[in-house]
Amino acid sequence: MSEVTLFVRKASGLVRSWSMFDAFIYATFSINLITLGLYIFSQMYYFEGDLATTVIVAGAFTIFEVIVYASLISAMPRAGGDYVWQSRILSRGLGFVLAVTGWWFILWLWVPLYGDMLRFEVFTPLLAIAGAQDAALWFTGNPNGSMLASIILCLLVFIYIAVGMKWYARLQKISFWGGTIGLALVFILLLIGSQETFANNLNEIVPQMFGTESTNLYAETFAAGQEAGAAVAPLGNFALTAAMFVMIPYIVFFNLWPNWGSTLYGEVRGATDYKRNFWGMTAAVIVTAVGALIFFALIARSLGWDWYNSANGAFWNFAWGYTDVAPPLPFWPYPALFATFMVKSRFVMFLVIILMSLWWFGWSGTVFLSSTRVIFAAAFDRMLPEGVSYIEPRSRTPVVALALMVIPGLIVAYLFAYNIRNFQSLTLVSTLVIAMTFLGTTVAAIVLPWRSKDVFEGSPIAKFKVPSWLGYIGILAFLAGGLYLIYQSFSYGIPVLTDLGSYDTLTAFMAIVVGLLTLVNAVVILWLLYYLGKRILGGDSMPLITFAGLIFFLFLDWLLIEWFWDPGGYYGIGWSNTSSMSFMIILYAIAAAIYFGFSAYRRRQGIDVNKVYQEIPVE
Amino acid sequence: MKLFYATDVHGSEICWKKFISGGKFYEVDTLILGGDMTGKAIVPIIAQGNDKYKVTLLEQETILEGQSAVDEMAKTIQDRGYYPYVTDPDEVAEISNNPGRSDELFLVQVTKTLERWMEYADEKLAGTGISCYVCPGNDDVFEVDEVIAQSKIVQHAEGKVVELSEHHEMVSSGWSNPTPWDTHREEPDEDLEVRIEAIIAQAKNPSTAVFNLHPPPYGSGLDEAPELTDDLRPTYAGRVLKPVGSHAVLHVIEKYHPLLGLHGHIHEGKGTKKYKPTLCINPGSMYEQGILHGAVVDLKPKKIGTYILTTG
Numbered sequence: 001m002s003e004v005t006l007f008v009r010k011a012s013g014l015v016r017s018w019s020m021f022d023a024f025i026y027a028t029f030s031i032n033l034i035t036l037g038l039y040i041f042s043q044m045y046y047f048e049g050d051l052a053t054t055v056i057v058a059g060a061f062t063i064f065e066v067i068v069y070a071s072l073i074s075a076m077p078r079a080g081g082d083y084v085w086q087s088r089i090l091s092r093g094l095g096f097v098l099a100v101t102g103w104w105f106i107l108w109l110w111v112p113l114y115g116d117m118l119r120f121e122v123f124t125p126l127l128a129i130a131g132a133q134d135a136a137l138w139f140t141g142n143p144n145g146s147m148l149a150s151i152i153l154c155l156l157v158f159i160y161i162a163v164g165m166k167w168y169a170r171l172q173k174i175s176f177w178g179g180t181i182g183l184a185l186v187f188i189l190l191l192i193g194s195q196e197t198f199a200n201n202l203n204e205i206v207p208q209m210f211g212t213e214s215t216n217l218y219a220e221t222f223a224a225g226q227e228a229g230a231a232v233a234p235l236g237n238f239a240l241t242a243a244m245f246v247m248i249p250y251i252v253f254f255n256l257w258p259n260w261g262s263t264l265y266g267e268v269r270g271a272t273d274y275k276r277n278f279w280g281m282t283a284a285v286i287v288t289a290v291g292a293l294i295f296f297a298l299i300a301r302s303l304g305w306d307w308y309n310s311a312n313g314a315f316w317n318f319a320w321g322y323t324d325v326a327p328p329l330p331f332w333p334y335p336a337l338f339a340t341f342m343v344k345s346r347f348v349m350f351l352v353i354i355l356m357s358l359w360w361f362g363w364s365g366t367v368f369l370s371s372t373r374v375i376f377a378a379a380f381d382r383m384l385p386e387g388v389s390y391i392e393p394r395s396r397t398p399v400v401a402l403a404l405m406v407i408p409g410l411i412v413a414y415l416f417a418y419n420i421r422n423f424q425s426l427t428l429v430s431t432l433v434i435a436m437t438f439l440g441t442t443v444a445a446i447v448l449p450w451r452s453k454d455v456f457e458g459s460p461i462a463k464f465k466v467p468s469w470l471g472y473i474g475i476l477a478f479l480a481g482g483l484y485l486i487y488q489s490f491s492y493g494i495p496v497l498t499d500l501g502s503y504d505t506l507t508a509f510m511a512i513v514v515g516l517l518t519l520v521n522a523v524v525i526l527w528l529l530y531y532l533g534k535r536i537l538g539g540d541s542m543p544l545i546t547f548a549g550l551i552f553f554l555f556l557d558w559l560l561i562e563w564f565w566d567p568g569g570y571y572g573i574g575w576s577n578t579s580s581m582s583f584m585i586i587l588y589a590i591a592a593a594i595y596f597g598f599s600a601y602r603r604r605q606g607i608d609v610n611k612v613y614q615e616i617p618v619e
Numbered sequence: 620m621k622l623f624y625a626t627d628v629h630g631s632e633i634c635w636k637k638f639i640s641g642g643k644f645y646e647v648d649t650l651i652l653g654g655d656m657t658g659k660a661i662v663p664i665i666a667q668g669n670d671k672y673k674v675t676l677l678e679q680e681t682i683l684e685g686q687s688a689v690d691e692m693a694k695t696i697q698d699r700g701y702y703p704y705v706t707d708p709d710e711v712a713e714i715s716n717n718p719g720r721s722d723e724l725f726l727v728q729v730t731k732t733l734e735r736w737m738e739y740a741d742e743k744l745a746g747t748g749i750s751c752y753v754c755p756g757n758d759d760v761f762e763v764d765e766v767i768a769q770s771k772i773v774q775h776a777e778g779k780v781v782e783l784s785e786h787h788e789m790v791s792s793g794w795s796n797p798t799p800w801d802t803h804r805e806e807p808d809e810d811l812e813v814r815i816e817a818i819i820a821q822a823k824n825p826s827t828a829v830f831n832l833h834p835p836p837y838g839s840g841l842d843e844a845p846e847l848t849d850d851l852r853p854t855y856a857g858r859v860l861k862p863v864g865s866h867a868v869l870h871v872i873e874k875y876h877p878l879l880g881l882h883g884h885i886h887e888g889k890g891t892k893k894y895k896p897t898l899c900i901n902p903g904s905m906y907e908q909g910i911l912h913g914a915v916v917d918l919k920p921k922k923i924g925t926y927i928l929t930t931g
Contacts, residue, residue: 007724008659009725012655022854026858076908166846169855173855380891380928458695606924609927612928614644616641617644618633
């Protein structure tokens with residue numbers, strides 16, 4: 001008989017542990033290989049590094065993210081996520097601004113991105129297979145197709161929220177199994193096929209399905225891609241090269257999200273539940289990365305790695321307006337569709353694409369589900385009008401909160417679809433803004449054991465500490481990494497800032513903004529060094545959450561520096577893209593305006609909102 | 620008048636102290652604690668000989684050396700809402716092997732803890748002019764009523780109508796609709812409605828009253844708890860919520876339109892809901908982290924002035 005360590009009485013709320021597999025499914029959908037993964041891989045045709053190594057290295061860093069979030073969930077479960085963690089541990093204003101931008105406003109930009117994946121992976125291939133050639137081409141090639149896909153996404157999410165989380169969770173589970181069968185079929189098709197079969201069938205099937213006239217699409221696509229600058233290295237070069245590292249800020253669009261359900265998982269009551277959260281998310285990171293590597297290997301074997309990347313280059317070069325010459329393939333290079341070309345049966349094609357579509361449908365609800373919670377949390381904190389938490393009684397739908405997501409989301413979708421002010425170049429902004437939010441939470445996690453000592457000491461993670469020697473190494477590594485990042489950011493920024501006269505006023509202004517952010521960043525790094533150095537060198541042991549936080553902080557900080565300064569011009573969302581910078585500044589300005597505006601308004605009403613998160617001093 | 624309301628502290632020592640200190644901190648004249656004051660578990664601190672003790676908190680085993688380490692651990696356990704109990708392996712075996720023995724132990728721990736809490740409140744609130752009302756909830760054994768009644772300052776509110784100010788009365792009950800755990804103060808909604816109606820009948824003016832009823836109104840959004848399987852396992856990793864509030868509470872709020880509904884019971888259900896003109900509040904609970912969720916409400920004679928939900 002095991003030793004008794006706890007006596008429990010009859011009381012409500014005493015439940016058993018939830019299934020780790022359910023957490024794994026949500027995390028797997030959040031770092032969705034088929035939607036996010038294939039979409040962003042396709043845009044990386046111009047990088048010269050090895051994609052497989054990039055997936056592995058970026059995935060390794062997200063394990064530290066998983067530790068940070070699993071730990072925070074354990075210490076402060078069901079608290080409301082980043083908003084409450086930051087508000088409670090750091091400051092209310094910072095928590096508010098970073099949470100509403102990262103979990104609410106920036107999701108507006110994700111609307112057209114989800115819509116893009118819907119039209120590329122679902123509508124166009126299915127319509128083409130079904131013989132609706134014009135409709136298939138319209139969805140991919142016409143801005144109205146992009147807009148309609150975004151509208152359909154919003155309608156779907158409205159339905160998910162109206163029918164409730166239970167039905168969505170069921171749909172996700174069905175989608176997971178259906179999607180997995182679809183993916184297995186894709187792998188089998190790629191495995192049994194050959195490059196020769198594929199090239200022949202491509203040349204035969206695409207003219208029938210899409211009405212193209214060329215009979216040598218395979219070769220023409222390759223040539224168009226080379227012309228477009230497709231340059232991805234051959235698979236299998238696992239060296240940690242500089243060319244590989246510059247790909248990481250791109251690929252995190254796909255795998256930075258294992259924590260997406262962190263505010264939704266069940267309450268953590270012990271170390272076992274911490275491990276459930278950790279393994280649910282970690283398994284998703286590992287399985288997804290392994291899935292990507294298998295996909296790459298099969299693409300290389302049966303489609304041709306260079307050809308696949310050339311097809312991507314040809315498609316995006318035209319889509320982004322770098323050339324007026326339309327690509328030979330008038331649709332997005334979807335590897336699952338290519339896999340179905342190994343057979344000529346329309347039924348098999350349709351079946352496989354339908355099953356693969358489930359990866360999109362199971363994932364689509366993630367766009368707004370967490371956002372409505374942040375909106376509610378802000379309303380309960382009196383930082384938004386009461387009305388935003390109104391729930392329509394018949395459908396039990398938070399119609400106002402949804403409107404606050406959907407209406408701006410559709411406006412941004414309009415800007416994106418019609419590429420107004422070069423909005424299609426903003427794809428990675430969707431990741432940057434959320435990474436900023438994660439950075440704030442990571443700082444909160446690093447200092448949690450000292451700033452919220454009682455919360456930490458009374459949590460299941462209190463005993464998770466690294467050995468002293470590793471703690472010292474952690475501090476030294478953070479010292480080296482932090483100073484390197486300060487040096488790197490200054491070395492990127494100084495040449496730009498000393499040459500402001502050569503830019504137009506708006507661009508120069510954006511460079512100054514990024515320069516100021518660089519200074520703030522240096523101060524944060526130095527403060528963390530001082531704060532932790534004093535404690536660790538003073539004899540405190542280093543908690544695992546702090547250790548993991550330091551590594552993840554360096555990773556996120558490096559990403560942000562690369563995105564904002566972008567000396568190689570790889571990402572296109574930094575200081576020199578005034579549309580991107582203006583969009584971000586507007587989002588943060590709205591958040592700050594709401595924060596300061598409502599704080600002042602509530603003060604006039606006699607409400608001291610500063611007391612919302614202040615700890616009550618015990619006499 | 621201005622009140623501070625918190626609920627579901629479930630034995631957390633630090634949350635009780637914060638609740639009592641909340642009077643001065645939030646500058647209110649009335650403190651109200653909703654139901655479920657008592658903890659759910661006893662954590663044995665087991666003597667191992669040579670002044671060493673073994674304790675397993677949150678599935679993490681720790682060996683303590685010396686009395687000061689035991690005291691420190693006992694405080695951590697208390698702040699988390701559990702009852703520390705210093706014992707030895709033989710007694711642990713004896714408690715484990717004798718049905719009913721752990722219930723006796725619980726009763727002793729609950730009573731001792733509440734007596735200490737009442738003393739703390741009496742000491743801290745004496746001379747402040749702050750009123751304090753407590754109403755046990757469905758998880759509280761009936762013996763707690765007697766302990767509360769012994770306090771000089773804390774007033775036991777269950778089943779009563781008390782006058783909060785010249786304009787506002789408060790109707791209180793900690794009873795709930797049935798739960799999967801068959802707790803101490805629960806009954807079918809039909810019976811619960813009869814119970815609540817009988818209390819409301821004592822009120823002079825229910826429309827300006829505060830209804831301090833432990834379970835939230837059914838379907839209010841303040842009553843959303845994780846859906847459970849038959850063997851009490853949360854479905855879909857706890858992501859699926861379902862309404863578990865009381866129809867009886869919903870009926871009386873819709874019938875009498877009080878100014879304010881104060882609820883708890885569902886720790887995850889933090890929020891507010893307007894049934895015009897009634898404002899219903901469930902501040903939620905994070906007692907295990909020693910964080911006191913609450914609500915500060917300013918009541919005007921015939922309407923709600925201002926309010927905030929707090930995380931203190």
